[in-house]
Structure formats: C-alpha cells, structure tokens
Amino acid sequence: MAAGVSPVTTIRAYFESDSGTRRQLQDGEALFHDGDPVRQMGFVLEGMVRLLRHTAGGVPVVLQAAGPGDVIAEASAYSVNYHCGAISHGQTRLIVQPVSVFRAALLADAALAEAWAAQLAHAVQRARTRAELRTLRTVAGRLDAWLGENRTLPDRGQWQALAAELGVSREALYRELAVRRTRG
Numbered sequence: 001m002a003a004g005v006s007p008v009t010t011i012r013a014y015f016e017s018d019s020g021t022r023r024q025l026q027d028g029e030a031l032f033h034d035g036d037p038v039r040q041m042g043f044v045l046e047g048m049v050r051l052l053r054h055t056a057g058g059v060p061v062v063l064q065a066a067g068p069g070d071v072i073a074e075a076s077a078y079s080v081n082y083h084c085g086a087i088s089h090g091q092t093r094l095i096v097q098p099v100s101v102f103r104a105a106l107l108a109d110a111a112l113a114e115a116w117a118a119q120l121a122h123a124v125q126r127a128r129t130r131a132e133l134r135t136l137r138t139v140a141g142r143l144d145a146w147l148g149e150n151r152t153l154p155d156r157g158q159w160q161a162l163a164a165e166l167g168v169s170r171e172a173l174y175r176e177l178a179v180r181r182t183r184g
Contacts, residue, residue: 010115015043025088047092
C-alpha cells in the first residue's frame, strides 16, 4: 500500500478493475442467504447491505451494516458457506468478484494484501464495539451508547433497522423512544 493511500482506496481500485461485475440491488433484495456457498466478494459503492442473523427467539441481529467503501462479509473470503444473510437496505450499488479471483489477487499483490489486513482490523474493531453495545442490559443503555458514537436518530422509517442493529425488538425500541419523547 502506497504511503498516504487509504486501505479503502486500494480495495476500491481493486474491485473496480476489469474482473469485477457491477450489480444493483433493490430494497430488501438478498445478495446471499445463510448457508449459501461463498462464491463472491462484494464492495459497496452506494447504499447499504446488512448482514442479518436471527436469534433463537426470531429477533434479527445486524452483524454488519456495510455502506459505501465497505467489503461485505469480509470473513467469508475464508469460509465455505455464509453464516448469515445479506439484505439490501434501500437501493444499493456494488461490485462483486469471484472469491477465488480475490484470494489469488491477495497472494499476488502485497499492497492489496496490506490494505486487506487493515480492512479486517477495522472490521474487528467495529465488531467489538457492537459486541460491547450488546452487553448493555437496557434498551436505553444501548441506545445511549449508540448515539454516543456521534450518531443521530434515523428517520422513523428506519427504526426497525436500528432495533436490529442494537439487538433489541422493534417494540422495545419504540417504547424507549416514546419514553424519551414524553421526557422532552
């Protein structure tokens, strides 16, 4: 990786090379499902893809919210099958590439391999933050911690997605938001 070049820039340039295929997903469209064989790696250009897994109680939990500049399901580069589903949230544009081509490129290009290692390190940091957030016992605590990361409450139509990201039911989140509205 050249000095001063961000890992995202290096990875984006790679995905935009001739071996990538551009795709557009509609809101709610699946890129892959839990248990599908890993055949491709994806890079988000615009929009968002959420990795979802459901708890035993049926509550959806967001494992990753991949937005512009993110690789979707980074760990899948080293897996046989996906361990969650990937669903588009809104209109999403991305570039996909066969996982075998991607892994061969990592072996052949030291700068790409270094950028990939940095990308994986950032993904681990984000996962740890999400895990820490989910250790909080109350919906109020989780919401406060989430907002404390310099985030703002999304529009009402996005609250269900926020509930999934926080790892709580939408009803519990709605109740917490109602309590906050009455407090002022």
